[in-house]
Amino acid sequence: MLDKFREAKQLEIDSLHRDFAEGRVPAVYRGERPSFVEAIRAKGPGAVIAEFKPASPSKGTLGENLNPLDFADAYAANGAAAISVLTEHKYFKGTPDLLFMMNQPGLPLLRKDFVFDPLQVAMTASSPASAVLLIARMCDDAGHLRQLIEIARMPGLAPVVEIFDQTDLDMAREAGADIIQVNNRDLSTLQTTLDQSRRFIKRKRDGELWICASGVSERSQVEEMATLGFDAVLVGTCLMEAADPGVKLAELTGA
DSSP states (O other): OHHHHHHHHHHHHHHHHHHHHTTOOOOOOOSOOOOHHHHHHHHOSSEEEEEEOSEETTTEEOOSSOOHHHHHHHHHHTTOSEEEEEOOOTTTOOOTHHHHHTOTTOOOEEEESOOOSHHHHHHHHTSSOSEEEEEGGGSSSHHHHHHHHHHHHTTTOEEEEEESSHHHHHHHHHTTOOEEEEEOBOTTTOOBOTHHHHHHGGGOOTTOEEEEESSOOSHHHHHHHHHHTOSEEEEOHHHHHSSSHHHHHHHHHTO
16 A cells, blocks of 8 residues: 555655756745644643545545635634644645645644655645654665654654554654654555554653554544543544534544
């Protein structure tokens, strides 16, 4: 699955490299970039990162003619600590423009995409995003991941490193990651189980911020993950499928 995602990003990466070779380097965003970590700490443990994604590989299209501004307002009004924004186009029907469109309420934005090239991080820094997702196993080695982490931190982006197994966690720590996101999805079957997070949270270290991602759809699950030690949960599909995303989010956050 990740190989498919990597292939889908290649045209974008080639275009970024052509622009860079010709001297067209994206300028760093100069507006306010609220702290992703501080926002989660303020509402955690069990802070909710609410996601906007028009589609997913496992569910297909999640809605037609969705207005991202409405979702951003609903998320801000119903207790979200931050907003995760899918910017990948082929499989999730997103675009980097969403980062500008969903910035108005002032919540920190996490750019969620398949980012494994330094110029993708630079492009993220030219947007209002406060954080960028880096998937450990999409990197060649810890040195590669460390480079992306360091580039992200320079303009003030929080690097969120996603893991699926112990090898990923070891690489993340070797690369200097301090925000760990545990993905509960099995990449071969696309099924989710919170047992993944229940198992991995036992490995959390002092000073690290941990996020549980995928498979959370009920308030009781948010509370369980908070009790186990997760600073935040990332919730997407159940919000996108809800008749009223704001009401569903209020249920999850206890707003």
